[in-house]
Amino acid sequence: MAKYEYTEMKDTRSGFGDGLLEAGKRNKDVVALCADLTGSLKMNAFKDAFPDRFIQAGIAEANMMGVAAGLTIGGKIPFTGTFANFSTGRVYDQIRQSIAYSGKNVKIAASHAGLTLGEDGATHQILEDIGLMKMLPGMVVINPCDYEQTKAATIAIAEFDGPVYLRFGRPKWPVFTPPNQKFEIGKAVTFQEGNDVTIIATGHCVWESLKAAEELEAGGLSVEVINIHTIKPLDNDAILKSVAKTGRVVTAEEHQMNGGLGDSVAQLLARNNPKPIEFVAVDDSFGESGKPEELFEKYGLGKSSIVAAVKRVVKR
Amino acid sequence: MATIQELENTASQVRRDILRMVHAVNSGHPGGSLGCADYFTALYSEIMDYSTDFKMDGTNEDLCFLSNGHISPVWYSVLARSGFFPISELSTFRKIDSRLQGHPTTHEGLPGIRIASGSLGQGMSAAIGAAMTKKMNGDTKTVYCLHGDGELQEGQIWEAAMFAAHNKVDNLICTIDYNQRQIDGDTDDVLSLGNLRAKFEAFGWDVMEMDGNNMEATVNGLKEAKSKTGNGKPICILMTTEMGAGVDFMMGSHKWHGVAPNDEQLKDALSQLTETAGDY
Numbered sequence: 304m305a306k307y308e309y310t311e312m313k314d315t316r317s318g319f320g321d322g323l324l325e326a327g328k329r330n331k332d333v334v335a336l337c338a339d340l341t342g343s344l345k346m347n348a349f350k351d352a353f354p355d356r357f358i359q360a361g362i363a364e365a366n367m368m369g370v371a372a373g374l375t376i377g378g379k380i381p382f383t384g385t386f387a388n389f390s391t392g393r394v395y396d397q398i399r400q401s402i403a404y405s406g407k408n409v410k411i412a413a414s415h416a417g418l419t420l421g422e423d424g425a426t427h428q429i430l431e432d433i434g435l436m437k438m439l440p441g442m443v444v445i446n447p448c449d450y451e452q453t454k455a456a457t458i459a460i461a462e463f464d465g466p467v468y469l470r471f472g473r474p475k476w477p478v479f480t481p482p483n484q485k486f487e488i489g490k491a492v493t494f495q496e497g498n499d500v501t502i503i504a505t506g507h508c509v510w511e512s513l514k515a516a517e518e519l520e521a522g523g524l525s526v527e528v529i530n531i532h533t534i535k536p537l538d539n540d541a542i543l544k545s546v547a548k549t550g551r552v553v554t555a556e557e558h559q560m561n562g563g564l565g566d567s568v569a570q571l572l573a574r575n576n577p578k579p580i581e582f583v584a585v586d587d588s589f590g591e592s593g594k595p596e597e598l599f600e601k602y603g604l605g606k607s608s609i610v611a612a613v614k615r616v617v618k619r
Numbered sequence: 620m621a622t623i624q625e626l627e628n629t630a631s632q633v634r635r636d637i638l639r640m641v642h643a644v645n646s647g648h649p650g651g652s653l654g655c656a657d658y659f660t661a662l663y664s665e666i667m668d669y670s671t672d673f674k675m676d677g678t679n680e681d682l683c684f685l686s687n688g689h690i691s692p693v694w695y696s697v698l699a700r701s702g703f704f705p706i707s708e709l710s711t712f713r714k715i716d717s718r719l720q721g722h723p724t725t726h727e728g729l730p731g732i733r734i735a736s737g738s739l740g741q742g743m744s745a746a747i748g749a750a751m752t753k754k755m756n757g758d759t760k761t762v763y764c765l766h767g768d769g770e771l772q773e774g775q776i777w778e779a780a781m782f783a784a785h786n787k788v789d790n791l792i793c794t795i796d797y798n799q800r801q802i803d804g805d806t807d808d809v810l811s812l813g814n815l816r817a818k819f820e821a822f823g824w825d826v827m828e829m830d831g832n833n834m835e836a837t838v839n840g841l842k843e844a845k846s847k848t849g850n851g852k853p854i855c856i857l858m859t860t861e862m863g864a865g866v867d868f869m870m871g872s873h874k875w876h877g878v879a880p881n882d883e884q885l886k887d888a889l890s891q892l893t894e895t896a897g898d899y
Contacts, residue, residue: 334755355755358786363778366744370782373748376733377676377756381748396738397775401745405725405735 305492305530307479307513315471315507316414318450320345322457323382323412327353330380333461336371337384338364343473344384344414364389368397372407380461381409387416387470388429391436402466403439410460411436415473416446417557418585418602419507419595428590434562436468437535443467443488444535446556446564448509450478452532455486463488470506472557474595477510489533491541497525500551500613503542505531505564508555508583508604515609524617534564539571546572551619552580553612557604560584579619581612621664623835628895629700630660630834634865635892636696636709636899641879644713647721650875651767652693654798654832654860659697661837662763666845671702673730681760682733682749686742687767687796688722689877695719698731700896709899740773742766743793747783747853750791761848764793769801772810777822783853784823792844793824794856796831800873819855831858866891 327333327349335349336358350357360367364385371381383390390413391398402409413432420428437444443465447453453471460467480492494509495516504512509530516526527545531538546552552572554565565582572578585602599605621629633656641647663669667681685694692712699706704718711717718729722737734745746764753760770776783791795815799806806812819826825847829840840856847854862876863869866888869880880888 358751360782361778361785363782365740365775366747366778366782369741369744369775369779370748370751372734373745373750374752376682376745376749377678377752377758379752379755397741397744400735400738401741407734 304496305480305494307494310478312475313450313478314473314475315447315450315453316343316473317345318447318453319412319414319457319469319471320348322454324348324352326458326461327356330461332378333380333382334358334374335382335384336360336367338362338367338389340385344412346384364394365397368394369401371409372401372405375407375409382412383409384412384414386427387413387432388427391432392429395435399439403442406441407466408464409466411468413468413470416470417472417507418590418598418604419472419474419557421474421595421598422592424592425589430559430585430590431562432470433534433558433564437567441466442535443533445488445533446470446506447532448506448530449476449480451480451482451484452486455484456532459486459488472507476507479510489536489538491538492530492532493527493541494530495526495528497527497549499525499549500553500617501527501529501545501549502553502555502609502613503529503531503564503568504555505534507557511599511604511606512555512609514606515613518606518610519613524613526613531564534567537567537571542568542571543575546576546578550578551616552578553583553609553616554580555583555604555609558584560586579616581616583609583612623838626660626664626834626838628893629664630656631892632894632896633660633693633696633700635889635894637692638866638880638885638888639898640692640695640709640712642885643710645879646713647692647879648689648877649692649879650862650869650873651687651690651796651798653866653869654862654864655690655693655765655796656865657834657837658765658794658831658858659693661834661841663697663701665838666841667763668760671730673703675733677733678756679758679760682762684734684742684746684762684764685723686736686764687739687770688736691721691723694723703731704729706899739767739770740775743776743779746791746793747779747788750788751786753790761845762791764791766793766795767801768795768797768799768812769806769809771795771812771815780819780822780824787851788853789851790848792848792854792856794858796860797857798860798862800862800876802873802876804873815857823852824855825850825852826855826857828857828859831860832864
């Protein structure tokens with residue numbers, strides 16, 4: 304079981320920026336592209352350290368994806384940087400043909416994912432990206448939960464050969480995983496062990512799940528909390544092992560219910576060990592402008608929604 | 620160094636391959652493939668420096684990309700006849716379990732292919748990326764990319780064109796198959812391309828023109844383009860071709876863009892093209 308302890312508030316995008324700098328120091332073939340959002344993606348440190356390995360793509364994401372694919376021919380390891388919306392839906396065909404189908408070693412770094420983008424509103428709050436990307440054959444999909452995990456994930460994917468979608472966010476969010484942690488692609492992290500129910504969470508919803516678990520434990524329930532940072536490939540063994548013990552599942556994610564982590568978990572359980580499952584996710588809706596915490600509350604992603612989902616599932 | 624006659628002989632055989640390949644599966648795109656037979660023959664026989672011991676990275680080799688992937692038959696034929704894979708494999712084109720997919724792909728591991736294409740407008744970006752990696756690695760070789768003219772209707776092409784000029788990607792030669800026809804008709808009727816020379820020049824490219832169905836002009840044009848590399852600008856060749864070139868009843872129309880000949884038409888077409896290197 305992994306230990307966790309709240310330390311500070313910090314954005315996951317800074318974890319990406321710091322991880323990218325570290326990956327760049329470790330491997331001279333790491334290059335970065337950005338579509339006019341260098342500051343937003345926290346890529347300035349890499350740009351300053353390695354100006355010859357930083358490519359400003361301008362507001363032209365389709366071309367950026369294609370250039371990244373081409374850069375791999377000759378051995379570069381390109382990281383593309385833009386908002387999650389423009390990293391997926393806008394360039395889906397480019398990713399599908401030039402990166403995924405072509406098997407190119409491109410790392411798609413996608414910031415400002417989900418509702419917690421906040422005030423910019425629904426045009427930019429993509430909630431469909433995990434689904435889009437996990438459907439692509441061979442694409443690895445990662446959604447870390449805090450600054451430190453995002454940093455570790457960034458370093459890890461630079462060392463992995465193959466296309467990766469790395470999703471992170473804009474707001475300052477609790478940091479609770481340790482610095483310099485080892486990040487294993489495709490490996491679940493168990494933050495809390497329990498016997499009555501398993502909460503399976505990804506991204507910003509992991510902290511909310513831990514807070515929910517505290518409340519539920521105080522009420523007498525024994526709650527297991529598993530962090531799935533890698534939605535694809537899914538850690539089937541960890542999930543099945545936990546559910547064999549608890550027999551009930553709640554998934555939690557900042558994404559549409561359709562196509563997200565919950566879908567993947569439900570499919571796994573349906574095929575191997577059908578058990579009651581509840582989904583904490585956005586239910587077929589677009590977002591809106593607001594503060595991250597207000598949006599989490601209104602769209603049913605926060606601690607209280609997770610607590611409610613657990614209470615529902617234990618009655619089934 | 621092959622003579623122009625020898626290159627024309629090769630192109631004649633390539634055209635026979637194209638026709639026989641699309642006829643065998645009653646699908647594929649003969650029109651543009653026939654139009655670009657001289658270009659590919661010249662490129663692989665006279666211009667590019669490459670190894671048939673295929674390596675994806677292509678370090679210290681010239682690279683070829685095909686953005687308008689639907690004219691795969693011409694590329695497959697030239698790759699096979701250049702030694703990348705057995706000529707007999709052309710008979711598997713578009714059939715189950717083949718490395719010769721309808722559109723080119725790396726997925727089946729066909730030597731000579733470095734990225735999938737078919738969904739149009741994506742090849743220039745990939746070629747730019749490969750050219751930039753060469754520059755970063757101190758590799759002085761050249762990257763070639765072929766485009767359809769109808770393909771220029773895709774927005775990504777112009778993103779890429781702007782990007783290549785801005786970044787002075789001057790080890791890149793993009794050739795436009797300027798046959799002025801696409802599936803639905805003449806480009807002027809479907810969505811007119813306007814003045815392509817002026818457009819590419821305005822985007823900051825070094826633009827030249829070339830007759831792509833005259834072997835001597837094609838060889839000389841490609842050599843001229845190569846001589847323009849390293850001067851701070853990407854190079855664009857507006858290559859005039861005839862869709863269906865080499866087969867009289869296929870020329871002068873867009874109708875053979877994506878239609879295979881029947882038995883009788885194949886016989887007629889092959890009678891117009893000398894078998895110079897042995898059919899597969």
